[in-house]
Amino acid sequence: MTEFAPQTEELLHGYMIPSLATVRRIVWETDDTFTLLLDTTQMNDSPYSFMPGQFNMIYAFGTGESAVSISSDPAKPGLLGHTIHRVGSVTSSLSRLKRGSLVGLRGPFGSAWPLEEAVGKDICIAAGGIGLAPLRPIIYSLVRKRELYGRIVILYGARSPLDLLYRVELEQWNKLPNTEVIVTVDRGDSTWKGHIGVVTNLFSYIKLDSESTIAMVCGPEVMMKYTVEELQRRGLSQERIFVSMERNMKCGIGLCGHCQFGPKFICKDGPVFRLNEVYQLTEKKEL
Amino acid sequence: MYSRVEELNSRRIPLAKMQAVIIGLRCLFVPHESHIRRQAMCLQSDLTLHIIWHSHCRVWRDKNDFLHIMNNTSKLEASNLQQLLTALQRSGYTTVGPILRDDAIVYDKLDSVNDLPVGWSDEQSPANYRLTKQSGASYFNFNAAPQSWKRFLYPPVRKLFTIRKDGKSLGISNENTDDMKYAFVGVRPCELSAILIQDEVFQAGKYRDDAYSAARRNLFIVAVNCTTAGGTCFCSSMKTGPEAKNNFDISLTEVLRDGRHFFIVKAGTELGASVMDLVETSAASPQEVATADAIMRQTESRITKKMETDGLPALLAENLEHPHWDDVAKRCLTCGNCTMVCPTCFCSTVEDTTDLSGQNAERFRRWDSCFTVDFSKVAGGNFRMSTKSRYRQWLTHKLSSWVDQFGVSGCVGCGRCITWCPVGIDLTAEVQAIRGTETQQRKGD
Numbered sequence: 001m002t003e004f005a006p007q008t009e010e011l012l013h014g015y016m017i018p019s020l021a022t023v024r025r026i027v028w029e030t031d032d033t034f035t036l037l038l039d040t041t042q043m044n045d046s047p048y049s050f051m052p053g054q055f056n057m058i059y060a061f062g063t064g065e066s067a068v069s070i071s072s073d074p075a076k077p078g079l080l081g082h083t084i085h086r087v088g089s090v091t092s093s094l095s096r097l098k099r100g101s102l103v104g105l106r107g108p109f110g111s112a113w114p115l116e117e118a119v120g121k122d123i124c125i126a127a128g129g130i131g132l133a134p135l136r137p138i139i140y141s142l143v144r145k146r147e148l149y150g151r152i153v154i155l156y157g158a159r160s161p162l163d164l165l166y167r168v169e170l171e172q173w174n175k176l177p178n179t180e181v182i183v184t185v186d187r188g189d190s191t192w193k194g195h196i197g198v199v200t201n202l203f204s205y206i207k208l209d210s211e212s213t214i215a216m217v218c219g220p221e222v223m224m225k226y227t228v229e230e231l232q233r234r235g236l237s238q239e240r241i242f243v244s245m246e247r248n249m250k251c252g253i254g255l256c257g258h259c260q261f262g263p264k265f266i267c268k269d270g271p272v273f274r275l276n277e278v279y280q281l282t283e284k285k286e287l
Numbered sequence: 288m289y290s291r292v293e294e295l296n297s298r299r300i301p302l303a304k305m306q307a308v309i310i311g312l313r314c315l316f317v318p319h320e321s322h323i324r325r326q327a328m329c330l331q332s333d334l335t336l337h338i339i340w341h342s343h344c345r346v347w348r349d350k351n352d353f354l355h356i357m358n359n360t361s362k363l364e365a366s367n368l369q370q371l372l373t374a375l376q377r378s379g380y381t382t383v384g385p386i387l388r389d390d391a392i393v394y395d396k397l398d399s400v401n402d403l404p405v406g407w408s409d410e411q412s413p414a415n416y417r418l419t420k421q422s423g424a425s426y427f428n429f430n431a432a433p434q435s436w437k438r439f440l441y442p443p444v445r446k447l448f449t450i451r452k453d454g455k456s457l458g459i460s461n462e463n464t465d466d467m468k469y470a471f472v473g474v475r476p477c478e479l480s481a482i483l484i485q486d487e488v489f490q491a492g493k494y495r496d497d498a499y500s501a502a503r504r505n506l507f508i509v510a511v512n513c514t515t516a517g518g519t520c521f522c523s524s525m526k527t528g529p530e531a532k533n534n535f536d537i538s539l540t541e542v543l544r545d546g547r548h549f550f551i552v553k554a555g556t557e558l559g560a561s562v563m564d565l566v567e568t569s570a571a572s573p574q575e576v577a578t579a580d581a582i583m584r585q586t587e588s589r590i591t592k593k594m595e596t597d598g599l600p601a602l603l604a605e606n607l608e609h610p611h612w613d614d615v616a617k618r619c620l621t622c623g624n625c626t627m628v629c630p631t632c633f634c635s636t637v638e639d640t641t642d643l644s645g646q647n648a649e650r651f652r653r654w655d656s657c658f659t660v661d662f663s664k665v666a667g668g669n670f671r672m673s674t675k676s677r678y679r680q681w682l683t684h685k686l687s688s689w690v691d692q693f694g695v696s697g698c699v700g701c702g703r704c705i706t707w708c709p710v711g712i713d714l715t716a717e718v719q720a721i722r723g724t725e726t727q728q729r730k731g732d
Contacts, residue, residue: 016448017448061450062640064639247665250636254494256635256637258662258663260688262688262691265692286673
């Protein structure tokens with residue numbers, strides 16, 4: 001019974017009208033963070049495809065729209081995952097959806113992690129908190145063709161053991177050949193036997209070959225700031241470091257002006273940047 | 288010069304000489320008959336001529352290799368101005384232009400020339416706008432008013448879609464794009480530049496605003512050159528005025544002198560010329576054209592405000608930590624007036640509403656301002672909490688990063704942000720303050 005908007009060429013260029021995707025499942029990753037799994041196979045601009053690092057604008061009926069990174073496997077775009085921290089009205093609405101509900105979806109938008117450039121290189125992935133979500137698609141891509149890449153190190157920090165995302169997968173990835181996953185938390189609990197402290201502490205447990213490593217970083221700004229400093233201290237040039245940035249976004253297509261960061265529009269020039277493109281800007285406060 | 292045109296008409300001219308003539312036309316003063324098409328045979332079919340627009344004539348080659356020279360300057364008596372509005376209305380345009388409302392000149396639907404602010408001018412200075420009554424019955428002897436044309440091409444509120452819930456299914460119906468045919472009557476040269484800047488923003492990138500494009504495609508522009516300079520104008524610094532050189536369908540220069548009242552009319556496009564064919568005009572004498580030119584020069588000489596634009600984008604990009612930003616922050620109220628009156632500011636937000644049944648929802652796009660606190664808020668915090676950071680974002684975007692993003696400055700020198708700032712912050716002075724101390728620092732190095 002769904003009336004879809006007539007998809008004339010004109011409207012396709014508008015990009016402000018969402019398609020409708022069906023909720024397959026909601027997986028609670030932690031107390032306040034869930035993964036919304038969407039079936040895109042019935043969407044009117046299907047088949048849907050995306051690159052690791054890109055994001056979608058997800059619309060909850062009547063409540064509003066949020067920019068959310070895609071956290072699922074790019075090889076399986078029919079079932080699209082978005083890992084969402086429930087904080088505001090839109091994310092709360094999304095968290096209450098049931099199987100079969102419809103959400104509006106626009107995307108994918110933005111730039112991607114450097115998958116091709118990573119071939120033959122060592123990879124260092126550093127994530128803080130929900131920053132692991134936009135990195136998960138690239139991890140899926142890397143491990144799917146594991147033989148194409150050198151050593152892979154995944155450093156991940158969360159507030160507490162209960163805030164760790166994708167625990168089962170972290171353990172699976174850690175078992176892969178020449179792959180290491182090191183996790184730290186800000187505050188441990190009685191069951192925690194792992195590292196305590198910030199992500200940057202984890203660099204003391206690994207060796208980086210600065211000539212052959214590509215780093216990909218996503219997390220809160222303060223975490224990214226200290227992580228890229230540590231990476232540079234270890235000899236990685238800014239050209240070899242990639243960061244995924246966050247800003248307020250209303251349109252996702254560079255027209256609303258909200259996500260500006262100096263001359264960059266995070267939504268269309270980013271969210272993934274090579275560090276040298278934005279490094280000078282990151283040194284300015286409140287830009 | 289005149290003879291060269293005659294020469295084109297009467298004789299076959301070799302290619303080399305033809306090119307010389309075409310180049311010569313740039314400084315040509317063409318005869319007085321309006322809308323007379325002169326033709327000359329091009330001897331060489333491979334002679335590629337682009338349309339050359341000159342302030343008094345235009346030249347193009349048709350598919351039969353005929354060279355056309357058309358005088359596009361004529362004179363419209365002020366008493367016949369209504370004919371122009373009527374011609375536009377009969378051609379299917381909704382005419383909009385300046386009218387008096389709320390003690391200001393605003394842009395709205397224009398039914399007849401009687402709606403124009405006849406005999407009114409304005410007085411503008413930082414944080415000050417006052418209408419003034421004049422002795423003459425001029426139609427356009429005022430400067431940029433609070434509104435700009437962006438409200439028609441990029442409306443303050445636009446419904447994006449309506450969505451209806453029916454059990455588990457959702458039905459989206461998008462709003463039909465507005466296919467209004469607008470004729471803007473009285474677009475100032477600075478505002479014309481602002482429209483071209485918004486064209487870059489909304490139409491030149493990978494993602495486009497389809498509603499903007501639809502309105503823009505249908506738009507007819509009657510530019511009006513400025514016969515008076517406002518106290519906050521600095522178009523000559525931004526090289527956008529006070530005279531419109533191109534990108535209009537018709538341009539008007541109002542002449543009200545020695546008991547005579549007429550417009551020098553220039554057609555800028557074929558469409559403009561065809562509309563002028565419906566209007567009673569006469570040939571403009573060289574003296575009349577010269578009078579209009581003199582008024583333009585006089586206006587330019589009366590623009591007192593200046594902004595030094597040399598190296599401005601780099602200057603601001605290199606001075607993001609300049610102490611002067613703190614100084615502006617002490618005065619700025621972050622009200623956002625400057626962004627609302629700016630003819631190029633394009634930021635928007637979205638708003639969602641539902642009806643009481645909860646079954647029907649709508650989504651709107653609204654103008655937004657980078658001065659609001661929520662503008663840069665995300666779940667984890669706010670990137671621009673301080674007044675300083677928000678003013679800096681606006682000014683550096685307008686004058687510096689806009690150039691990186693769109694290849695042009697985001698400022699056209701209309702002065703609206705100065706006039707309508709409630710505390711009279713003058714961006715030209717702020718820029719000068721940064722430039723002045725920057726230079727001192729360099730000298731001190």
